[in-house]
Amino acid sequence: MKKPTASSSPPKRSFKTMNNNKQDLFSMLSSHLLVLIVSYLPFKEAARTSILSKQWRDIWRQNTKRLLARNPKKDIQKFSLACSKPEDFLIDIQNFVIFAISRNARELELDFSDPTRKEVDDLENHPAIVELPSQVYQHVGLESLKLFSCNFDASRIEGPKLRFLKLLSDVSHFHLSNQSNMLEVDIDFGKELNFEEVIGSLVHNFLLELYAVKVLTMCSVLF
Template sequence: MDRNTDMFSNLPSSLLIIIASFLSFKEAARTCILSKQWLNIWREVENVDFDENNFVKLDESEENQKVQREVFINFARQFIANHSQQVIKTLGLRCSKPGNFLVDMQNIVMFATSHNATGLRLDFSDPTWREDAIMNHEAVFELPSHVYEHGQALESLKLFSCWFDASKFTNFSAIKSLSLGWININIGSILVILESCPLLETLRLKKCWNLEYFEISQPGLRLQNLVLDKCDIRHEWLAIEGPRFQFFKYSGKVGQFLLENQRDMVEAELDFGMQTEFEEVGAFLYDLLQELFAARILTVCSVFLQIIPSGDEPLGLQAPLDVRKLTLKTALHSNEYCGIKFMLRSSPRLETLTIDIGPARIFPDYEPPYPFDPEELWSRNFQVEFCVIETLRVVNVKGFKGTRNELYVLRYLLHFGRAMQELNLYASNEGGDNGENREFYMGRAQIVLGFYKASRNVSISVL
């Protein structure tokens, strides 16, 4: 067969539509330039996504953005007018300033419900809103009434800056995934939603406010995944009793956590970057970490590393973690050293360690739990962790610059890592597009190549 033969030209349009449906909506639209056969294929895909980010440029003037948003709305109007498929699976709509196009917003949502969409994503949040700001923003759009009537067909729902009536969620009995963001919501509404959605498996809350506390204690819930992302929980108290999570992510301030019976936990992410002061809350994080003991994959932040050793047990957990893959989001500042040691000592089965280097909140009033010399801490003078010697096989360093602190840690891991098989250094892209800084960082990696290696099988890659 001729290698230059276009195999797609022999396929029927029905099959091309299926192929295009595996692409993102933006990529599917680009297929119209391939040939006349592909010209209108993208218009028949089952996953539709109207995203103003593909039209509106935030770095341009407000006047230009206004014109670009008009073009975006006209695009959506024409697509809906020319769409001939009877059913669509999912519809996404992102528009940060819907006020001037409320009728169009209503029509787009009606287009989804009238075509029996099982997934609906409505995002009216403004990308200029700061996630770490204290200021809260009122929802700019209200969920149309016909969505509640269509609720039984929905399996996934996302509502960002979109007000809704929780008491009308009784019709959403088929929903498995729910994401709520940038809205005023209280714990009572959360509990009503949980009672109304018995099949709910994933709940994500992002930048929600007016939550006095967060508690889930209903028996029989199917909830497996919980994400609380920078929500304003007034009393910083979270209690979970009943659901057995597989994935748990928390981003916010340090508070009191009670997560009972989490033996099914697979992955957890902890980010306390919103904590503004170094306080004596190490015991809270100690207890939380102990409750996440079953997680095989764990990610922690710089604030966590600075605070966790300040509890009653500064050297490590009494009951070890089962974590096999550990990611440390860190600046590799000396304030984090005791926390890094704490995590290594608490993870005797650790196989993969990822050190993700980047900017972090470093507390000026930090006090170490015990006196140490930054260089000697990574030497024989301190007890070497069991996982470093026996189980650690892969170390990834992202954002490598070859600073002195980075070299201390890498020399330590190579010197004692008898089981190590891979060390992957991903040079930082920081410093502009000319590549000069990256070339310098790549050069610093040559120092690591000269370190003593306890493992004869370790390979070092500089990327």
């Protein structure tokens, strides 16, 4: 007869019970503790926690400034941000863009267009609601700026190094005070409903304004 042997491994019953009941121990923690936990994560990992559950959705957003501040203080070559539903993230978007400018970003791309909407419907019934922070207009190191469905006042741009500008918006007036280094401008007005009425004067005004640009593209107007 074999002698019974003692097992050094811990019992697994408690783990099986937890798995079978699908208990989530994190859901038992307070929001304050969850915010503290997320604050120690890298920025990308912190943002990914928003898809875990409804409870986690906005936890990482309470750490936005702290998470951004923990990033290495070095220059950023390119900063891109896309959000098809920006209504609930306006403050976060402002913080992200201001952070990029504080890191001397040379290329800035902001896309707030909604691919599920038709282009006409998007521009006519859903105007841009995201305002470009004043820091962008004053950023002298900006070389490339791409904006989609973002409010923009070209006359406020002070960047003497700006070389490339791409804009998707319902634009009727455009003025660049400094375009000495501008090489290329790509502007899309969307599908203008009164296309035949505005095309002549609009194209004429843009050609006069962007006289120094080497390459000028106005896709919806020219095609």
